[in-house]
Amino acid sequence: MSGNEARQAAIQQIVNRGSVENSINYEKLPTSKIYGSSVFSLQVMEQRLPRKVFKSLRKTIENGTKLDPETADAVASEMRSWAMEKGATHYAHVFYPLTGLTAEKHDSFFNPDGKGGTLAEFEGKTLIQGEPDGSSFPSGGIRATFEARGYTIWDVTSPAYILENPNGTTLCIPTAFVSWTGEALDKKTPVLRSMQVLNVHAQRVLKFFGTDGAFVSSTAGAEQEYFLIDRNLFYARPDLLISSRTLFGAPPPKGQEFEDHYFGAIPERVLACMFEVERECFKLGIPVKTRHNEVAPSQYEIAPVFEFGNVATDHQQLIMVTLRRVAQKYGMECILHEKPFAGVNGSGKHLNYSMGSANAGNLFDPGDTPAENAQFLVFCMAMIRAVYKWAPLLRAVVASASNDHRLGANEAPPAILSIFLGDELTEVIEALSEGKPVQSKKSVMTVGVDVLPPIPKHSGDRNRTSPMAFTGNRFEFRAVGSSQSIAGPLVALNSIMAESLDYCASFLEGADTSTPEKLGKVVAELVKTVYAECKAVIFNGDGYSEAWHEEAAKRGLPNLKTTADALPAIKSQDVVDLFEKYNVLSARETHSRYEVYAEQYVKSINVESNLMLEIARTMIFPAAIRYQGELATSLAQLKAVGINTDADTLTYITGLIATLQGAIKALSEKKEGAEHGDPENACLYCKNEIIPAMASLRAVVDELETVVADDQWPLPTYQEMLFIK
Numbered sequence: 141m142s143g144n145e146a147r148q149a150a151i152q153q154i155v156n157r158g159s160v161e162n163s164i165n166y167e168k169l170p171t172s173k174i175y176g177s178s179v180f181s182l183q184v185m186e187q188r189l190p191r192k193v194f195k196s197l198r199k200t201i202e203n204g205t206k207l208d209p210e211t212a213d214a215v216a217s218e219m220r221s222w223a224m225e226k227g228a229t230h231y232a233h234v235f236y237p238l239t240g241l242t243a244e245k246h247d248s249f250f251n252p253d254g255k256g257g258t259l260a261e262f263e264g265k266t267l268i269q270g271e272p273d274g275s276s277f278p279s280g281g282i283r284a285t286f287e288a289r290g291y292t293i294w295d296v297t298s299p300a301y302i303l304e305n306p307n308g309t310t311l312c313i314p315t316a317f318v319s320w321t322g323e324a325l326d327k328k329t330p331v332l333r334s335m336q337v338l339n340v341h342a343q344r345v346l347k348f349f350g351t352d353g354a355f356v357s358s359t360a361g362a363e364q365e366y367f368l369i370d371r372n373l374f375y376a377r378p379d380l381l382i383s384s385r386t387l388f389g390a391p392p393p394k395g396q397e398f399e400d401h402y403f404g405a406i407p408e409r410v411l412a413c414m415f416e417v418e419r420e421c422f423k424l425g426i427p428v429k430t431r432h433n434e435v436a437p438s439q440y441e442i443a444p445v446f447e448f449g450n451v452a453t454d455h456q457q458l459i460m461v462t463l464r465r466v467a468q469k470y471g472m473e474c475i476l477h478e479k480p481f482a483g484v485n486g487s488g489k490h491l492n493y494s495m496g497s498a499n500a501g502n503l504f505d506p507g508d509t510p511a512e513n514a515q516f517l518v519f520c521m522a523m524i525r526a527v528y529k530w531a532p533l534l535r536a537v538v539a540s541a542s543n544d545h546r547l548g549a550n551e552a553p554p555a556i557l558s559i560f561l562g563d564e565l566t567e568v569i570e571a572l573s574e575g576k577p578v579q580s581k582k583s584v585m586t587v588g589v590d591v592l593p594p595i596p597k598h599s600g601d602r603n604r605t606s607p608m609a610f611t612g613n614r615f616e617f618r619a620v621g622s623s624q625s626i627a628g629p630l631v632a633l634n635s636i637m638a639e640s641l642d643y644c645a646s647f648l649e650g651a652d653t654s655t656p657e658k659l660g661k662v663v664a665e666l667v668k669t670v671y672a673e674c675k676a677v678i679f680n681g682d683g684y685s686e687a688w689h690e691e692a693a694k695r696g697l698p699n700l701k702t703t704a705d706a707l708p709a710i711k712s713q714d715v716v717d718l719f720e721k722y723n724v725l726s727a728r729e730t731h732s733r734y735e736v737y738a739e740q741y742v743k744s745i746n747v748e749s750n751l752m753l754e755i756a757r758t759m760i761f762p763a764a765i766r767y768q769g770e771l772a773t774s775l776a777q778l779k780a781v782g783i784n785t786d787a788d789t790l791t792y793i794t795g796l797i798a799t800l801q802g803a804i805k806a807l808s809e810k811k812e813g814a815e816h817g818d819p820e821n822a823c824l825y826c827k828n829e830i831i832p833a834m835a836s837l838r839a840v841v842d843e844l845e846t847v848v849a850d851d852q853w854p855l856p857t858y859q860e861m862l863f864i865k
Contacts, residue, residue, distance in 0.1 A: 144763075144851055144852060144853060144854055146376050146854075147373075147376050147853075147854065147855065147856050147860075149372075150370070150372035150373050150375075150376050150856065151372075151373075151856075151860060151864065153372045154370050154372055154373070154864055154865075157409075157471065159408070160408055160409050160412040160470070163412075163416065163469070164415065164416060164419060166415075166419075171418075171419060171422055174419065174422055174423050175422045175423075175425070176422075176423070176424075176425040177423050178226070178301050178302040178303075178304065178423040178424055178425075179299050179300070179301045179302075179423075179424060179425040180219055180222055180223075180299055180300040180301065181299050181425060182198065182201070182299075184222065185197065185215070185218075188218045188221075188222065189214060189215065189218055190214065193210075193211050193214040193215065196208050196211040197211055197215060197296070200296050200297075201296060201297050202355060202498075203355050207296055212294075219300060219311065220249060220311075223249075223300075223302060223309075223311035224249065226302050226309055227308060227309045228249070228302060228308075228309045228310055228311045229248060229249060229250065229308060229309075229310075230246045230247060230248050230249065230308075230310045230311070231246070231247055231249065231310065231311040231312075231313060232244040232245060232246045232247070232303070232310050232311070232312050232313065233245055233292035233294075233313050233315045234312045234313060234314055234315060234454075235292050235314075235315045235316065235317035235326050235328065236317070236326050236327040236328050236453075236454075236457060236625060236627065237317060237325060237326055237327075238325065238326065238327065238732075238733065238736045239740075240327070240623075240624060240625045241457075242457045242458075242461060243317075244312065245292070246310060291317070291318050291319075292315035292316065292317050293315055293316045293317075293318065294313055294314075294315055295314045295315055295316055295328060295332065295450065295454075297332075297448065297450060297451070298314035298450055298451050298454050299314075299425065299451075300312060300313045300314070301424050301425065304423075314328070314454050315328070316328045316329040316332065317329070323726065323728065323729055323732075324725065324729050327453070327625050327627035327628065327631075328450065328453065328454075328627065330627070330631045330719075330724050330725055330729075331449060331450050331453055331627050331630055331631055331634070332450055333723060333724045333725075334358075334630070334631045334634030334635045334638070334722075334724045335357060335358055335448075335449055335450060335634055337634070337635070337638045337722040337723060337724065338356065338357075338358055338495065338634045338635075338637055338638045338641070339355055339356045339357065340638070341638045341639075341641035341642045341645055342356035342495060342497070342503070342519075342638075342641055343356060344641065344642075344645035344649070345515075345518055345519070345522075345641055345644055345645050345648065346497065346500055346515070348648050348653055348659060349500070349514065349515040351497060351499045351500040351515075354497040354498050354499040354500060355497065355498070356495055356496065356497045356500075356503070357448045357449060357495065357496060357497075358448075358449040358493065358494070358495045358630065358633070358634050358637075359446045359447060359448060359449060359452070359493075359494045359495060359496050359502075360446065360447065360448075360449045360452035360453070360491060360492065360493055360494075360626060360630060361443065361444050361445055361446040361447065361452060361492040361614075362443075362444070362452065362456050362489050362490065362491050362492065362620070362626045363430075363441055363442075363443040363488075363489065363490040363492070364441065364442050364443065364456070364459055364460070364463070364489055364622065365434055365439060365440070365441045365487035365488055365489065365622050366439070366440055366441070366442075366463055366474050366475060366476050366487055366622060367436070367438050367439050367440075367474070367475040367477075367480055367481070367487065368410055368413070368438055368440060368467055368472045368473070368474055368475075369438055369472065369473055369475065369861045369862070370471060370472055370473075370861075370864065370865075371468065371471050371472060371473050372471075373856040373860060373861050373864070374473040374475075376855070376856050377855060377856055377861070378751065378754070378755055378759075379748075379751050379752075379755060380473075380475070380480065382747065382751055383477075383744075383747055383748050383751055384475055384476070384477035384480060384542075384623070385475075385477045385479060385480045385481075385542065385545070385748075386480060386481055386482065386858070386861075387748060387751055387752050387755065387834075387838065388752075388755065388756075388760070388838055388841045388842060388845070388855065389481065389482060389842065389845070389855075389857065389858045390842040390843075390845040390846050390857070390858065391482075391483045391858065392857065392858040392859040392862065392863070393859065394859075394863075395436075395437070395483060395484050396435055396436050396437060396484050396485060399435070401433050401434070401435065401436065401437050401439070402433060402434065402435045403432050403433055404433045405433075406431070406432070406433055406440075407865045409470055409471075409472070409865060410440065410472075410865070412470060413466055413467055413469075413470040413472060414431050414440070414442070416466050416469070416470075417442065417462055417463055417466045417467075418431070418442075420462050420466060421444075421455075421458070421459060421462060424455075424458055424462075425455075426444055426455045426458060426459060427444050427445045427447065428442055428443065428444045428459070429443055429444060429445045430442065430443040431443075434485060434487075435484075435485040436481065436484035436485035436862070437484065437862040437863055438861070438862045438863075438865075439484075439485060439487065442459065442463070444459070446492065446494065446614075449630050449634065452626065452630075453625065453626050453627045453630060456489075456625065456626050457625065460476060460623075463476070464476075476622050476623040477542050477622070477623055478540075478542040478543045478545060478546040478621040478622050478623060479542065479545030479546045481858060481861070481862065482545075483858075484862070485552075486545065486546030486552050486622075487546070487621075487622035487623075488546065488552060488618060488619070488620060488621060488622055489620045489621060489622045489624060489626065490616050490617070490618045490620065491616070491617040491618075491620045491626050491629050491630070491633075492611070492614045492615075492616050492617075493614060493615050493616070493617055493630075493633050494613065494614040494615070495519070495637070500515070502613050502614075503515070503516070503519045504516065504519060504520065504523075504610075504613050504614050504615065505613040506520075506565065506613070514659065514660055514663040517568075517569075517572070517663055517667055518644050518648075518663060518666065519641075520565070520569075520610075521569075521644065521666060521667055521670040521671070522637060522640035522641050522643070522644050522670075523559075523615055523637065523640070524559055524561075524670060524671075524674050524677065524678065525640045525643065525670045525673070525674050526633075526636035526637050526639065526640040527557055527558075527559050527608055527636075527677055528673070528674035528676065528677035529636070529639075529640070529674070530632070530636040530639075530715075530718075531557035531677070531697065531698055532698050532700060532706070532709035532712070532715075533632050533636065533709050533710070533715050533718075534557050534607075534608075534617075534619075534629070534632055534633075534636075535555060535557055535619070535698070535700045535706045535709065536700075536706045536707055536708075536709040536710045537628040537629050537631070537632045537710075538617075538619045538620050538621060538624065538628075538629060539700075539702075539703040539706040539707055539737070539741075540621055540623075540624065540703060540737075540740070540741065540744070541703060541740075541741050541744035541745055541748075542621060542623060542744070543619075543621035543624070543703075544701075544702050544703050546621065547619060547701075552618075552619075553605055553606060553607035553618045553619050553683055554605070554607065554683050554684070554688070554689070554699075555619075555699055555700055555701045555706070556607070556683070556688070556689070556692045556697050556698070556699045557607055557608065557619075557677070557697065557698070558606060558607065558608065558677055558678070558679040558683065558692070558697065559606070559608045559609070559610065559615075559677050559678050559679070560606035560608070560609040560610060560678075560679065560680055561610050561678055561680065562610060562680065563680065565610065566678065566680060569667060569671055570671070572664050572667040572668065572671075573667055573668040573671040573672065573675075574668075575664070575668070605682055605683030605684050606618065606679070606683055607619040607683070617629055617633065631724060631725075634724075635718060635719060635722055635724050636718070638722050639718060639721075639722065644666060647662075647666050647669070648662060648663075648666070651665075676695035676696060676697060677695075677697065679691075679692075702827050703737075703741045703823065703827075704741070704820075704823040704824050704826065704827035705827075707734060707737055707738055707741070707820075707823060708734070708820060710730065710733055710734040710737070711730065711731055711734040715730065716730050716731070734819070735819055738819035738820065738822070738823050739819060741823055741826065742819070742822045742823060742826055745826040745830055745831065745834075746811075746814075746826075748834065749807060749811055749830055749833075749834055750811075752807065752834055752837055752838070753804060753807060753808060753811075753837075755855075756800065756803075756804050756837060756841060757804060759854045759855065760800065760841050760844065760854070761797070761800060761801070761804075763848060763852045763853060763854050764793065764796070764797050764800065764844055764848055765797065766852055767793065767848045767849050767852045768790065768793050768794060768797060770849070770852075771789060771790045771793060772790060775787055775790060789847070792847065793844075793847060793848075796840060796843060796844050796847070797844075799840045800837075800840050800841065800844065803833070803836050803837040803839075803840050804837065806833050806836065806837075807830070807833040807834060807836075807837050810829045810830050810833045811830065813829070814826075814829075814830065845857070
């Protein structure tokens with residue numbers, strides 16, 4: 141079957157697909173009955189564990205105290221019984237290596253009993269620690285191939301759950317993953333360390349406001365954007381299959397310019413898929429809240445509510461796995477790449493970030509009058525200072541070859557890190573910094589329709605162009621990519637907030653705060669000091685505009701446009717010292733992450749460039765030559781019967797084919813001269829040499845797509861992939 145025949149067959153299968161079949165008996169088993177049914181939750185543990193054991197475990201979960209070995213034994217025994225009641229025969233320590241993906245090692249509960257039978261066993265030491273091979277995961281030099289030992293360690297604060305399969309179930313235990321030397325080989329361990337140090341310094345601040353001793357945790361809720369396209373078309377695109385993005389593709393006649401897809405009616409097959417994704421998430425205790433059409437055709441979003449940071453990180457990984465798995469059941473492919481289709485909206489993972497205490501509540505909630513909420517102002521100024529001082533680190537932790545295509549284009553924030561506060565909060569901070577009186581009132585919006593009641597008006601509008609926007613009671617880090625784990629950004633946010641809270645706590649501790657009036661004056665002085673140093677990072681305007689880029693440069697804000705520019709920040713001495721000082725990462729662990737992420741960037745570009753050459757040589761060039769031959773034959777036949785016709789199209793096609801051959805040769809030569817030594821030089825070579833050559837090859841192929849006869853073109857087009865449901 142030729143490329144075009146495969147493309148037409150794919151379209152025909154979609155057209156003949158028929159209606160979506162009911163696969164969920166939601167009437168007999170409503171969603172309200174299944175929430176958390178596959179989770180060994182606190183509620184389940186309270187029902188099944190001895191009271192003393194449960195109290196000990198809850199203290200560990202809520203206060204960060206050490207886990208007692210006897211408690212672990214009791215929990216393991218009951219966890220095994222619960223899992224086996226649900227059909228589990230195996231357990232898996234689930235961990236998150238530096239690939240950014242989920243990894244798991246499955247072991248059976250059953251061991252031979254020596255009498256021809258088996259005995260189900262699962263002890264506390266087995267629950268707490270596993271031993272997968274540690275040599276084949278990226279480690280940035282921490283582990284050599286022959287040094288294979290690695291350990292998984294139970295994260296008691298993230299609940300175990302049951303993973304269902306048509307042929308059985310598995311008990312999944314969230315774990316950290318470390319080397320034999322105790323160094324972090326994963327993304328979870330630094331999250332837990334950073335949450336621990338954040339708690340220490342947040343409590344130092346809270347004691348000034350009468351909330352002492354309450355365990356403080358970072359909280360997160362990450363909005364997940366994604367594309368769904370039919371699998372028949374997906375498999376007809378080698379670039380999507382291997383690299384998750386279209387390396388070629390001319391713009392369709394209609395894109396997203398009518399803005400008709402955003403929040404529009406959800407197509408039946410997509411909505412059916414969403415229902416099942418949500419039910420699967422609910423079973424796993426994932427509090428998904430929102431679903432809707434996103435801006436680009438065939439783009440959608442799912443969003444959970446806030447959870448503790450490490451649990452939110454685990455749940456984000458599960459959401460991505462669930463989206464991919466369920467989409468296949470409905471004949472679709474879920475694409476999580478940040479920019480699978482050029483020229484339309486890319487996909488992000490907006491990380492809504494806050495921190496909270498059982499006694500103090502949400503520490504980023506300004507209340508009704510931000511000017512009078514001294515505690516909020518301290519935490520808000522800590523965030524402003526953190527983003528200003530550590531902007532290069534924040535840019536680095538969202539850097540990837542895929543996210544480079546998204547940042548700064550089609551509703552994604554620019555690579556310049558700035559903070560949007562909104563008018564009211566900005567006015568409050570400016571007034572305090574200038575020693576002026578502040579009047580802050582909650583305003584009411586009257587819509588002008590009698591049947592609609594007046595509604596409270598938020599203290600600030602939203603700003604979709606800001607990479608770090610204050611949105612009422614949280615900061616939304618909008619630069620995170622859709623395919624990324626939120627662990628890296630969360631580690632950075634927790635760590636820089638801990639450093640800033642350390643600064644703020646020391647400021648308060650060094651002053652006279654013996655009365656509420658004196659404390660208020662010290663807080664005002666803190667606001668003034670931080671604002672004077674860091675106000676350049678506050679920007680409430682249009683982050684897409686060229687004027688902002690010029691203004692940001694005048695303010696001295698870094699503009700690290702690509703991964704090659706941004707990644708070196710991770711190994712800078714300031715960042716190394718930050719992570720070491722707060723025991724989040726050792727110098728060796730920090731350098732290892734730079735090595736891994738630089739290597740992943742280079743490998744991604746290498747795979748994409750190999751794919752481009754393969755597709756251009758074996759699919760595009762033959763199709764163009766066939767069309768050129770058809771044109772030449774037709775013109776010759778017409779001329780033979782005395783009909784002279786314009787040969788401009790043939791001349792144009794011939795020129796494009798020559799340009800195509802030249803672009804293929806140029807990219808091949810750039811790849812042959814690729815830098816394979818120092819990671820930083822290799823990244824820069826990809827950025828400066830290979831990526832421009834790839835862009836040139838794409839440009840000529842996309843131009844050919846607009847002139848080669850449709851029945852000759854071998855690849856499904858943007859028009860087909862984005863609009864055929």
